[in-house]
Amino acid sequence: MSVTVRDNPEANRFEVFDGDDLAGFAEYRLHDQVIDFTHTEVDDAFAGRGLAGRLVGAALDEVRGRGLAVRPYCPYVNKFIAKHEEYLDLVAAGDRAEFKLPAAGEGAQ
Numbered sequence: 001m002s003v004t005v006r007d008n009p010e011a012n013r014f015e016v017f018d019g020d021d022l023a024g025f026a027e028y029r030l031h032d033q034v035i036d037f038t039h040t041e042v043d044d045a046f047a048g049r050g051l052a053g054r055l056v057g058a059a060l061d062e063v064r065g066r067g068l069a070v071r072p073y074c075p076y077v078n079k080f081i082a083k084h085e086e087y088l089d090l091v092a093a094g095d096r097a098e099f100k101l102p103a104a105g106e107g108a109q
Helices: 051-066 075-083 085-090
Strands: 003-008 013-018 021-031 034-042 069-072
Touching: 003 051, 013 051, 021 051, 034 051, 034 075, 051 075, 051 085, 069 075, 069 085, 075 085
Parallel strands: 034 069
Antiparallel strands: 003 013, 013 021, 021 034
């Protein structure tokens, strides 16, 4: 089946689908030019297939395209950004210490 990720602004979340089946979501709060990711979840029936990573990566790509900053309150999103330095710039430099993320040029934790 094909995996797709879509923003569902009415539900304040990005959703990942396996074919027509909703497999998981990443909830957010949007305010000003900042998106706060608060919770990510993948249904147990879809576990172990890398869908959470695909979901978060696609969501962060979409956020970048919109010119938004990210505040990763969700532990999964935070760890994803820490492991994928190409997304670190989405977190404002002044917010990185709060989320225990490296400053620019320090490398991933």
